[in-house]
Amino acid sequence: MTVVTPGLALALIGAGTAVGMAAVGSGIGVGIAGATGAGVAAVRPEKFGKALVFQAVPQTQGIYGLLVAILILLSTGIIGGTGEEISVASGLAALGAGIAAGVSGLSAIGQGIAASSGIAATAQRDEALGRSLVFSVIPETQAIYGLLVAILILAFSGLLSGSPVATTATGLAAVGCGLAVGLAGLSAIGQGIAASGGIAAASEKQEIFGKALVFSVIPETQAIYGLLVAILLMTFTGIVTDSPVSDISLGIAALGCGLAVGLAAVSAIGQGIASAAGIAATAEKDSMFGKGLVFSVIPETQAIYGLLVAILIMAFTGIVTGDVITTAAAGMAAIASGVAVGLAGFSGIGQGIAASSGIAATSEKDSMFGKSLVFTVIPETQAIYGLLVAILLMAFTGIITGDITITAAVGFASLGSGIAVGLAGLSAIGQGMTAASGIAATTAHAEAMGRSLIFAVMAETFAIFGLLIAILIMFGIGLFTG
Structure with a gap:
């Protein structure tokens, strides 16, 4: 046996x-x-x-x-x-x-x-x-x-x-x-x-x-x-x-790297949605190729944020240089940072939905290009919130500054911040749907843009809730006060 x-x-x-x-x-x-x-x-x-x-x-x-x-x-x-x-x-x-x-x-x-x-x-x-x-x-x-x-x-x-x-x-x-x-x-x-x-x-x-x-x-x-x-x-x-x-701490930090770049890569689903629309528009009108590419690469930013955080973790925890003494607490904070920026990267799906509508609108009316871009970038804010929390976590836990004084319990608790802002970032999918409809409405009636923007930003409040709780958690566990 x-x-x-x-x-x-x-x-x-x-x-x-x-x-x-x-x-x-x-x-x-x-x-x-x-x-x-x-x-x-x-x-x-x-x-x-x-x-x-x-x-x-x-x-x-x-x-x-x-x-x-x-x-x-x-x-x-x-x-x-x-x-x-x-x-x-x-x-x-x-x-x-x-x-x-x-x-x-x-x-x-x-x-x-x-x-x-x-x-x-x-x-x-x-x-x-x-x-x-x-x-x-x-x-x-x-x-x-x-x-x-x-x-x-x-x-x-x-x-x-x-x-x-x-x-x-x-x-x-x-x-x-x-x-x-x-x-x-x-x-x-x-x-x-x-x-x-x-x-x-x-x-x-x-x-x-x-x-x-x-x-x-x-x-x-x-x-x-x-x-x-x-x-x-x-x-x-x-x-x-x-x-x-x-050093086990380096292994724990590596988990944060994997989560940051891996989860943020889901933004490619939004890119695929936009790219499919770009192909259809280019097939009908060859001049749409360049503008279609612009819309299609917008959801790439979420993946870049994830890659950036992964590289920062590797650099400042000593994975790359080998000359930094890190701790398990810093490793846990690295995981929290990866979760924050990674989950928030799902906002790229919402951006892709909006971008696909923008491509269709621009193909119909060339004057809609700029207005469609405005709607398309709205779901980006959730990804920025995730990146912001990730950087704050790395800065105030001492990963970036090299002055790691937090306990393992505090590092583990910081996961709450990452989860709050990361999951709340998925609200961008709903925002993308509203933005897509706003683009269509503005294409039909130019005066509808203002009202459509109001509808589109409503879903933003839930991402702000997540950001608020993430910051309150960081305050509560003493990251900002030392």
């Missing part, structure tokens, strides 16, 4: 996460594509084979998750029965690998959205098959990033070789890497939405293919940010350099 240690338990949770989360992504993606395929095959039976090809595209994420899960089971002796005890450090490393492969597997949802459009386009025109497949495989990259990071963690932590070298600090850093690249993989949903629009446009107008590809790759940047942070963490914590750090 296998003796279950805490380390083994963590590793098995990692295996379950790898195959389970990836199965969710592939299951939904395959289901979306399959639903369209079933409808097409009912009226065009000869398209059955081509529809199956598209439906198979989102299956790869599930295979990646299965592969990583099996590697974890083999390396821990669950399969093969080596009987070696798995340390907590190795268990954390396996958990990080599982999160990387599993959560990034949700990218299959975006692939399913694109593949569904590919099936519909190919049903109408056989020549659309190749171009549609190109669009459909674009969201695969996020899953590949996750698989790459998972294998690097398993290999360099010594799990695959049977000679574990991980420390508890690098194990925690591995979880941070998994969060960074895994959560950033959700950007594929935005990419799938954009790719779906590209397939539809290129099917009707072949010459739009190149420009549609440009719009479709825009949401990829968030995934690249996640991969970048994961690689930096693996490098500077010694996971891949044979000089693993031993």
